Amino acid sequence: MRKVQRRNELSKQVGAIKNKLNIGVKDEKVEQDIRTFISKLSNEIGIDPYFAGRLLNILLAESTRLQVNEQDSQTQFESHLTVFMNAKKLEASGKKIIHMEVGEPDYPPPENVRKALSKVFESRQYHYSETKGITKLRTAIAQKWGNHVNADQVIVTPGGRFAVFAAISSLLSIGDELICVEPAWPAYRECAAFVGSTTKILKTTLEEEWNPDTGKLEDMISCSTKMIVLNYPNNPTGRVLDKNIVDKIVSLARDHSIYLLSDEVYSDYAFNGFTSLLGYGYEKSIIISSFSKSHAMTGFRVGYAIAEENIVNKMAKIQATGLTSVAEPMQYAALAAVEESSSENAKRMKRRLGIICNKLQEMSLEFVEPDGAMYVYPKLSGGKRDVTIIRKALDLGVAIAPGSGFGDCYSEFIRISACQPEDQLEKGMDLLKAAVS
Amino acid sequence: MRKVQRRNELSKQVGAIKNKLNIGVKDEKVEQDIRTFISKLSNEIGIDPYFAGRLLNILLAESTRLQVNEQDSQTQFESHLTVFMNAKKLEASGKKIIHMEVGEPDYPPPENVRKALSKVFESRQYHYSETKGITKLRTAIAQKWGNHVNADQVIVTPGGRFAVFAAISSLLSIGDELICVEPAWPAYRECAAFVGSTTKILKTTLEEEWNPDTGKLEDMISCSTKMIVLNYPNNPTGRVLDKNIVDKIVSLARDHSIYLLSDEVYSDYAFNGFTSLLGYGYEKSIIISSFSKSHAMTGFRVGYAIAEENIVNKMAKIQATGLTSVAEPMQYAALAAVEESSSENAKRMKRRLGIICNKLQEMSLEFVEPDGAMYVYPKLSGGKRDVTIIRKALDLGVAIAPGSGFGDCYSEFIRISACQPEDQLEKGMDLLKAAVS
Numbered sequence: 001m002r003k004v005q006r007r008n009e010l011s012k013q014v015g016a017i018k019n020k021l022n023i024g025v026k027d028e029k030v031e032q033d034i035r036t037f038i039s040k041l042s043n044e045i046g047i048d049p050y051f052a053g054r055l056l057n058i059l060l061a062e063s064t065r066l067q068v069n070e071q072d073s074q075t076q077f078e079s080h081l082t083v084f085m086n087a088k089k090l091e092a093s094g095k096k097i098i099h100m101e102v103g104e105p106d107y108p109p110p111e112n113v114r115k116a117l118s119k120v121f122e123s124r125q126y127h128y129s130e131t132k133g134i135t136k137l138r139t140a141i142a143q144k145w146g147n148h149v150n151a152d153q154v155i156v157t158p159g160g161r162f163a164v165f166a167a168i169s170s171l172l173s174i175g176d177e178l179i180c181v182e183p184a185w186p187a188y189r190e191c192a193a194f195v196g197s198t199t200k201i202l203k204t205t206l207e208e209e210w211n212p213d214t215g216k217l218e219d220m221i222s223c224s225t226k227m228i229v230l231n232y233p234n235n236p237t238g239r240v241l242d243k244n245i246v247d248k249i250v251s252l253a254r255d256h257s258i259y260l261l262s263d264e265v266y267s268d269y270a271f272n273g274f275t276s277l278l279g280y281g282y283e284k285s286i287i288i289s290s291f292s293k294s295h296a297m298t299g300f301r302v303g304y305a306i307a308e309e310n311i312v313n314k315m316a317k318i319q320a321t322g323l324t325s326v327a328e329p330m331q332y333a334a335l336a337a338v339e340e341s342s343s344e345n346a347k348r349m350k351r352r353l354g355i356i357c358n359k360l361q362e363m364s365l366e367f368v369e370p371d372g373a374m375y376v377y378p379k380l381s382g383g384k385r386d387v388t389i390i391r392k393a394l395d396l397g398v399a400i401a402p403g404s405g406f407g408d409c410y411s412e413f414i415r416i417s418a419c420q421p422e423d424q425l426e427k428g429m430d431l432l433k434a435a436v437s
Numbered sequence: 438m439r440k441v442q443r444r445n446e447l448s449k450q451v452g453a454i455k456n457k458l459n460i461g462v463k464d465e466k467v468e469q470d471i472r473t474f475i476s477k478l479s480n481e482i483g484i485d486p487y488f489a490g491r492l493l494n495i496l497l498a499e500s501t502r503l504q505v506n507e508q509d510s511q512t513q514f515e516s517h518l519t520v521f522m523n524a525k526k527l528e529a530s531g532k533k534i535i536h537m538e539v540g541e542p543d544y545p546p547p548e549n550v551r552k553a554l555s556k557v558f559e560s561r562q563y564h565y566s567e568t569k570g571i572t573k574l575r576t577a578i579a580q581k582w583g584n585h586v587n588a589d590q591v592i593v594t595p596g597g598r599f600a601v602f603a604a605i606s607s608l609l610s611i612g613d614e615l616i617c618v619e620p621a622w623p624a625y626r627e628c629a630a631f632v633g634s635t636t637k638i639l640k641t642t643l644e645e646e647w648n649p650d651t652g653k654l655e656d657m658i659s660c661s662t663k664m665i666v667l668n669y670p671n672n673p674t675g676r677v678l679d680k681n682i683v684d685k686i687v688s689l690a691r692d693h694s695i696y697l698l699s700d701e702v703y704s705d706y707a708f709n710g711f712t713s714l715l716g717y718g719y720e721k722s723i724i725i726s727s728f729s730k731s732h733a734m735t736g737f738r739v740g741y742a743i744a745e746e747n748i749v750n751k752m753a754k755i756q757a758t759g760l761t762s763v764a765e766p767m768q769y770a771a772l773a774a775v776e777e778s779s780s781e782n783a784k785r786m787k788r789r790l791g792i793i794c795n796k797l798q799e800m801s802l803e804f805v806e807p808d809g810a811m812y813v814y815p816k817l818s819g820g821k822r823d824v825t826i827i828r829k830a831l832d833l834g835v836a837i838a839p840g841s842g843f844g845d846c847y848s849e850f851i852r853i854s855a856c857q858p859e860d861q862l863e864k865g866m867d868l869l870k871a872a873v874s
Contacts, residue, residue, distance in 0.1 A: 055492075102565070104564060104565055108558075108561070109558075109563065113558070114558040117554065117555075117557060117558055117766070118554075118555060118558075120554060121545075121546075121550070121551040121554055121555075124545070125736070126546065126734065126735070126736035126737055127541060127735055127736040128539070128541055128735050128736055129736065158595055158738075158760055158764065159760060159761055161759065161760060161761050162759055162760055165758065165759040165760075169631075174611070174633075187758070190757075190758045191758060191759075194606075194755070194758050194759075196611075297563065298563070298564055298565050299562070299563035299564040299565055299566065299762075299764060299765035299766065300563055300764055300765075300766065301595075301760070301761070301762070301763070301764040318631070320627075321602065321624070321627045321628060321631050322598065322599055322602040322628075322631075322759070323595055323596060323598060323599055323602075323738070324596055324598050324738070325736075325738070326738070327595065327736060327737055327738040327764050327767050328736035328737075329554070329736065329737065329766065329767065329770075330764050330766070330767065333766075
């Protein structure tokens with residue numbers, strides 16, 4: 001205890017010095033060295049290295065907290081959701097806003113979903129259901145994904161987000177590390193932070209066409225690394241990875257026995273082909289999907305995960321603890337959607353993204369043409385900041401998501417969502433053009 | 438590290454000895470003494486006592502884990518859910534089972550819910566909604582509870598269970614303690630365990646008519662105690678507490694600045710009057726309610742919490758991280774139910790509980806007549822064990838929940854649910870009578 005106290009005193013002083021020199025609190029290299037040392041020491045003296053890692057992590061977390069307290073709080077986080085809320089306020093005051101900030105299709109779910117919903121009450125499909133989801137839905141999903149998947153490897157969740165939450169919080173805990181390729185949907189980081197795990201960022205750049213450097217990835221893996229998160233087709237960049245890169249990542253995961261979370265909610269919107277990670281047959285992979293984007297069913301909150309049964313059972317425990325089961329009427333609605341093709345939605349989305357890309361070319365903004373998903377992620381010119389442009393654009397009548405909502409290094413980027421009819425997209429892009437010039 | 442290692446070695450030896458002597462691993466008194474000592478020491482040397490508590494807790498948890506590993510795994514947990522699953526299997530093989538194990542009303546939701554559901558698709562009420570729930574629903578709930586509640590103090594969740602989960606996981610963390618009056622719904626313990634908090638049990642007995650001893654409660658409160666959970670009308674006993682007991686509990690919570698989670702999902706089924714904890718105006722209270730029981734809407738998964746806005750905002754952060762928002766169609770269904778009276782349901786439930794009580798009297802089983810909720814919780818005679826009787830009863834055709842699902846000290850009890858029509862209840866009770874005699 002007295003030693004811990006001396007350590008904390010030192011932390012405060014270090015924090016004050018770092019503050020004067022204007023450098024960040026966390027030093028990943030130093031932390032990694034300490035981790036390696038502790039891991040070695042614990043092996044030598046025969047203490048559980050996982051337990052030693054957890055102890056170390058609490059010490060490091062406490063260090064960071066104390067140092068941050070000594071520094072000024074200056075970071076202000078702006079996401080597509082805050083833009084959405086601001087846009088809603090403007091709308092309430094009578095202003096017309098084109099919504100190109102949120103990833104929510106404007107077209108309706110399939111007609112069969114309407115039919116299924118209309119039968120829910122009479123069919124009394126509104127009771128507690130199995131924790132993992134009703135058998136019919138899990139079976140239909142398993143069949144859709146192919147013969148090698150069985151219903152016990154499927155868990156239906158309230159949205160893809162809860163599948164991510166359940167996977168991360170059942171497989172990771174304090175002291176564990178998650179590696180996330182950025183730019184990325186912030187949910188992965190948020191879920192990791194919720195369980196006290198650390199997120200290590202593998203940064204990708206526009207210049208490298210958003211391809212992750214697998215050499216860097218290999219260097220980042222430590223004995224505390226428990227999971228790598230992939231999300232392709234990617235939100236926000238629209239990229240799909242080449243097979244050789246995915247091969248290398250899967251092989252790294254295998255070698256180090258690391259979970260691979262593959263969020264594939266945009267797989268129905270892949271324009272140049274996409275291969276699910278499921279095909280690798282890696283036993284520590286978790287595939288996430290959802291009806292939200294593919295079938296325009298965001299508000300129904302039905303997603304799912306596919307993984308080995310032992311992983312699914314762990315996720316089911318979280319679901320039982322937090323939710324009992326997923327709303328049964330929504331599961332029957334999803335059941336009606338499983339067999340419905342989403343290819344018309346994909347064609348429509350591709351046309352729309354084409355319109356946005358053309359407009360961006362006219363504006364001479366740099367971007368990588370999306371292979372899929374529902375977004376384009378261009379770089380602003382002349383060192384302009386996302387928040388500045390987004391405020392201007394919102395004043396002009398178009399809501400756009402800030403690039404910095406998808407990672408710390410992307411404040412010169414914006415994310416444009418194609419979830420509007422073509423004429424609205426054209427109009428919105430003209431307003432954006434006015435905002436950036 | 439070396440000291441920690443010596444501690445762990447010692448733990449294993451202690452575990453082996455405890456195993457030989459057939460005594461439990463955890464010793465709450467000893468743990469409490471250590472906590473008091475560490476708290477004093479950390480104050481003396483100027484270290485954050487909360488941080489010291491967290492460190493201590495990891496050490497204690499590791500101790501317990503190692504000791505448990507040395508002991509034989511012998512506890513087998515049987516809950517009303519496992520009974521339900523077994524009953525379902527028997528039904529699949531053609532056997533007729535009367536379900537008196539699950540707390541799920543057999544009657545339908547109000548007619549207005551059907552109407553609301555039929556409009557969802559045309560009205561496009563299937564989008565992402567506000568994290569806390571749609572404003573209309575929160576406003577309607579706030580109005581129902583009275584003038585002093587505003588919509589920002591309400592958070593709509595996917596079932597009362599997620600409200601419990603969000604409250605516990607946003608307000609408690611590792612090293613914190615939650616006090617739970619047992620017998621109780623296991624969800625509170627499960628949510629506390631999920632965040633690494635310890636649950637301290639305030640045991641109540643049939644002999645004391647399930648009244649908690651507030652003197653004992655006071656003795657249990659430590660500097661690590663962060664929350665007390667109350668659930669009245671109670672699942673499984675049906676008890677409602679006298680005002681003077683609730684007064685004393687609220688006053689204890691105030692004095693020690695402890696959160697009070699009051700799960701009031703059965704408040705519509707209170708036959709002799711019930712006063713919500715909301716009336717106390719205690720700023721650290723969280724009231725949980727739901728449409729599941731009152732309006733027979735279990736499968737819709739809509740519940741809510743009422744608390745000060747700062748607490749609601751913390752819970753909303755968990756909801757945003759795990760769920761984005763609650764399924765919008767289900768929120769509109771709940772909106773249609775808010776104004777619907779549940780008094781007919783309450784009358785029906787009271788009649789049914791009367792039937793069960795009469796039958797139990799004929800069987801000369803001891804029980805406290807329920808003041809509310811949907812259950813009776815009798816004691817088996819002659820030292821009979823719940824699991825034995827429940828297996829017999831299931832063979833005869835009636836499913837009943839084991840008392841031990843609601844706490845470790847209740848294996849001589851069973852929980853009988855009144856969620857069946859009267860003729861079925863009569864028949865089920867006759868089968869139970871055969872099973873116990």
